[in-house]
Amino acid sequence: MRTKAIRTAGVAAAVLLAVTACGGRADDGGTVGQGDCRGQQTTGITDTSIKLGGIYPLSGPASAYGELPKGVRAYFDYLNAEHGGIDGRKVEYLVRDDGYQPPKTVEETRRLVEQDQVFAVFQTLGTPTSSAVWDYLNQRKVPQVFVAGGATKWGADDKHPWTIGWQPSYRTEARAFAQYVRQQRPNATVAVLYQNDDFGKDLLTSFSEAVAGSGVTVVADQSYEVTDPSVEAQVRNLAASKADVLLNFSTPKFASQALAAEARNTDWNPLHIVSQVANTISTLKPVGFANVQGVVSAAFTKDPADLQWEADPAMRGYKEKLAKYAPGADPTNQYTVVGWAAAESFHKTMAAAKCPTREGLRDSMRALNQVGVDLLLPGITLTTGADDAFPMEAVRIQRFEGDHWVLTGDVIETGK
Structure with a gap:
């Protein structure tokens, strides 16, 4: 029933936009500029x-991401x-909570767009x-800019x-992990x-494709649902494989549980790789820094x-600016950094x-040419084109040592 509702709204929107384009006026009655801009949506x-909307899980199983909009x-x-904002336009930013529930994402997206x-x-x-609303937003011709997620389909x-x-993308990340495992443990067995959902499956499929034909073999995999209370049982099942490597393709709550469960199993000591999300x-930290030494991720x-x-x-x-404009935010939280860098990316x-x-x-976000963003790692810029909708296609591997991550190796460019 939700799909039908979205489709119906999209048809109505298409009619409205056709009228708008013919009349050269925006939905709110504002006129556009002259020349090539005439008749476009304002x-x-x-x-x-300029009014923007963002939708995040401020509550629910993925609430750790609530630091990002800060x-x-x-x-x-x-x-x-x-x-003075962007070219003299001050940004009004409306944040909505969907609790990481697609039906709620649909509701809040419609509210942002229509109300x-x-x-x-x-x-x-x-x-x-994000998948629950991209058909609706594209039918309405509303930019869905810089989705906070690495699904390969956003660019493909x-x-x-x-x-x-x-x-x-998760494809980029998985290929980087595959390259690292092949270098470090060329005959490894891998548990996943x-x-x-598309997030976990994208990573698993991409990693499996990247190690195909090598000595690295995926020997066990276990999935979980975002509604599951714990992944303890899944980790126990994976431990039975005695795999050399554990790929932890989970969101924060479950990733932390898996790290703790693996640390408690003294008979199993795999190379533990955690998704960058x-x-x-x-x-x-809740797992205890002593229990996560040597854990690997990407950055x-x-x-x-x-x-x-x-x-x-x-x-x-x-x-300095975070302390001034968001005094309650944790400057060391990586999600806060990502939010700041993404906002700068939108600005540019x-x-x-x-x-x-x-x-x-829409046209600008697909015509980025090595755009630098201050908090991205050196060597990583934003580049897109007519047939390339992947702004970033590179990462670096990092290893947890002491109480922080330590970068290792060079930037890994993996392509689309």
């Missing part, structure tokens, strides 16, 4: 403001206060939740031109814990807990748009 944007809001508040009349949806978090699907991801200190942003960035001007500026993408319209933003 809902949610004026000469002095970084986004802090960046926009800083931008508004000290730079609040946002210019764009900047970040929906999660693969199942040509039927959703109004949607684009941001972070390195994964979330039973769950590698924050807040995930590791694409600078780590505020890593002393090598202590004198970095971008990191110092981030910490919107500023580069040829037209201050939804169409202008």
Whole structure:
């Protein structure tokens, strides 16, 4: 029934947009600029403001991601206060909670688009939740900018031109893990814990493809549902395989449980690899730092807990401005960093748009040319093109040592 409702809304939206395009006026009655911009959508944007909406799991099993919009809001508040916004337009950022439940994502997205009349949806978090609304947003021709998730389809699907991801795809991440395992343990057996949705399956499939024909073999896998209370049973089953490597493709709550369960099993000591979506200190600390030494993950942003960035001007500026505009936010939380970096990415993408319209933003987000973002790791920039909707296609491997992550090796470019 939800699918039918979304489809019906999309048809109605298509009619409305056809009228808008013919009349050269926006949904809210505002006119567009001249020249090539005439007739394009200006809902949610004026000469002095731009209204954005974001949807995150502020509650529920993935509530750890609630730190991410704190970084986004802090960046926009800083931008508004000290730079007058984006090209003189102050950013109004509306955040909604979907509890990591796709039906709620649909409800909140419709609210943002139809009631609040946002210019764009900047970040929906999660693969199942973002998937629930990308048809609707593309039917309405509303930009779904920099989805907070690495599903490969955000960059590989040509039927959703109004949607684009941001972070390195799960395919990129899985290929990097595969390269690392092949180098470190060329004849390894591998066990996999994964979330039973596109997020977990994307990582598992991509890793399996990347090790095909090598000495590395996946010998066991266990899935879990986001509604499960625990993954203890799955980890016990994987331990029975005595695999050399454990791939922990989980969101924070379950990743932490798996780390703890593996640490308690003194008869099994695999190389434990954690997906980058769950590698924050807040995930590791409850397990005890002594129990997560040598755990491996991937990174694409600078780590505020890593002393090598202590004198970095971008990191110092981030910490200073975060303390001023979001005094309750934890500057060392990696999700806060990601939110700040994603907001800067939006800022630069919107500023580069040829037209201050939804169409202008859509075109700009697919025409990024080695755009630098201050908190991304050196060597990682944003680049897209007509046939390339993957802004980032590189990561670095990192290993947990002491009380922080330590980068190892060079930037790994994996392609689409």
